[in-house]
Amino acid sequence: MNTPSTKKTLIFTNFEYNFINLINFYLTHHNTENPNDIIVCRIAGGWVRDKILNIPSNDIDIAIENKNVSGKLFLNNLVNFYKDNDNIHIKSFNEIHNTKFKFKNIFNTNIHATKVNPEKSKHLETAMATIFNHDIDFVSLRKEVYTNENNRIPTIEVGTPLEDCLRRDCTINSIFYNINTGYLEDLSNKGLVDLQNGIIRTPLEPMKTFTDDPLRIFRLLRFKNKLNFQYSEDLMSCFKNNHDVLVDFVYKKVSRERVAIEANKILNTNSISICKNFLKDLEYFGFERFLYSNNKNSYEDELEKLSNEKNSKKVNQKKVMLFDKITLHERTLNFFEIDLKTHIKFFIEAIESHKDLANYKLDMTTVVHAILLFSLLDPRLQYSNKNKQTDLSIIKKDIELALLSNGIAKTKVRQIIALQELLDLVNKKDFEFIVGDVDNNIEIKNRAELCFFVKEQITDFQIYNSFKNILHIFYPQHYTKFIKGLKENKIINDDNDDLDAIWNKDNLKLKWNGSMIMKHLNKKPGVWMSEVIRLQWLYYFEKELDLVNDEDTNIEDFINWVNTQSNVLKDN
Template sequence: MQLLLRKYISQVITEAIQPTKEQITAALELLTKIVKSSDKYRSHVFLVGGAVRDQVMGKEPKDLDIVIDLPKGGIEFAEYLAKYLNIFKQGSNPVVFPNFGTAKIDLRGVVYNNIDLTGVDIEAVVTRTEIYEPGSRKPQVGFGTINQDVMRRDLTINSLVKDLTTGKILDLTGKGLKDIRSGIIRTTSTPEVILTEDPLRILRAIRFASKYKYKIDNVLESIIKKKANELTNISFERIRDEFEKMLVNKNAAYALELLFNNNLMQYIIPELSQKKKDTITIAEKQKGNFDFIEMLTLIMHNLDVNIIKSNLKKLKLSNEEIKRITALANAIQVLKANSAKNVALKVGAFLNKNNVLKHIEVLYVIDSSLRNIIKSLKDFGKQPTIFFDGNELMQLFNLRPGVEIGKLISLQRELWFNDPNITKDKVIKFIKSQQRANNR
């Protein structure tokens, strides 16, 4: 059992590792070499998706997706590759998804040109057609040509393919390279058809436009506005994933602007729909290094906390994430109303208790004056010192168990918030003075 547990933990850790630029480059060189050496697969394997787009843009690819234009090519090539590299394991490497003709190869343990490729995955897919029945989000999948496979994709900038045998980049829509040069987001075919097949592509268009600061094609933008309400047919998990990618981007403010301009915010966080200017302005203040929790706090902090909670639940955030965001929102609302020293110390203790002190920078972006206030408090974030517990209070002040004990413990907290340097003697003196006043 312990051996199995260690193997599982090792696998989870490995899967969490993001491959480096050197690993991706080496893996692509190895893959190309294997394809060129194969009589069966030579001229039938193509690099697709983000890796090709990134190469054209002069960026480093972050993943390796390939298509094979042979019947059953995705699964059969994946098995061929795994066996060639001596990493084939029946049922686990490659991992096979037969309904979609897809397989994923884990290059763990493979070394090429002295570079360990652990952490690199290659996803192999058969070239296919997808036919959507009216009202259905699940397509009927069949084998197709490389041209048909390209035309089923959503955006022209994502439709480029690279022939691994010749090294040539193929622009089969005739628009992909031009749109990258011109900074245009356009669909591979008729926008109405592309967005009807999967309305989530509405948000994908917004995300890619904001990621690269591209302009959305006028025809596509008009169809996005027309079909915006079809987002109600999409699960909020999928919407949340796209929204998160938009917000953790350095161009998050532009993403929000596009969402507002295309009447899409009402399908994500409706209460922000009438707060376009404030939302975009506050998003412009961050430098692109905030995580999802911080960005949601940033754009929602002025909303009622119950409304914030409701939207976070709808977006399928975890209870822990909801707790952190509402804690931050509560903190900023309290401090904007009253930033006195004792109030700020209470907020610091509250943030620490809710494990969100690491997100403190978001408060400074919302209100820059808070930085100096908080930085001046060396005890910010500390829990108040409680000198006497219930038993000690009963002995010191001749008290019986009851509500009075709880009040005195709370009183000690208040005394500390007003003066973190307070001593035991001063606490005793204050409590005795309170008792005398109450007995008069």
């Protein structure tokens, strides 16, 4: 077969230049000594795409063309080649390329391999080694055979370069860089043209590509928006004309966690425009439900299988996790899917109404989930269990589970939920901090209580900047009131003050902890302590004392002040 090859000048980093030369030096030696056992190595996938687009990338995957050589065998032979005979080949390599490498500078770790395990759909061995301090994967060229139409994970067999090319999600990810020849290989005959023209296209007919693995839908949405490309016409038609079939494929074959990985990669760019456009495409094509919906049927099937296994701590933990996910689907997310489109449209319209967002630095993971999920705090949620409809602790647990299932770190989950509670307050009334709000157990009468609210609900979670920017972008009418209230109460001096930094927990500390107060009062611990600690914050805020450098404040003065404010010490 004549492989479509192109000699294109690529600009390599020092690492890439040395790595490619290292592999090529070995291949030249091996193929010269073994003309009937030729090995060809290609760099595949995203690295090639990014290199052509001049985008930095360290994600190098090596595809090996030789049906008798696995990734592990190739790596073993490579290591032995440079290690044998007192490193004679390293010396030769250094002489040719004017380098001074030693073996330990090249191969930094042992070889790690994923063993063949058909029961876990691992049909080909993949090997990994750290070379020049970069993790590199080595695997044979592959083709995918789907033995069951309901199974997302295929049987993997050794394939040809063309079969490996056509199994990929889009043409721009199917281009090879042939290390043996130094040429680019575009076996789909469309990859290089699509890169040049900014087109996202599948190597095969779209429905064939998505039937094999519907997760590719979300990968293509990600690549299109990350690279600012356009969809091919046949891809657009496929999304529109086969929507219900594709949705069914996703529900049958793809877990929500896998979709979340793709969404998280977009959100982690922290690009407002990229994230906005990604959500816009999700909503336009009707795939937005998969941001939070799970495959309830697959979880029930997994739970059924576990019921036949012998009880153990690990099995019971899995059962609890699956039961929680099924329960979550049956209540909160069923309700939420009804208005997810509305929230996404609100998000998009607010972003597009701002002419200049270049100076905004937002954690888009936090912002997007806070905006899209805050309506879950609505007490109208109809739970299928016996919990009270207004039991927000149950609702918050559901939100936490949804976010953790999406791969969000616990610290960030707490920030998102704190932002959701603030947004819920914003949307329930004309947002002014100085007005009491009995429904939310918030009653702010003066500067001290406002300061305490800001500390407890905002700066303790380090979300001041996020909340301020969310108000500015999505609720500008409330932003003005928020900033005005903080300025009037001398909490900030101007709009640019970073209250997260000024009021972080290292700077904002109380002078007396619970033990010190107990010792001074000669009292045993009890429920009174939390109230006295709260009052100590109010005392400092009311007196406008310096929480960092205060040396003069007397504990007896504080206790006397507490007794003027509360009976907590008298009643306990």
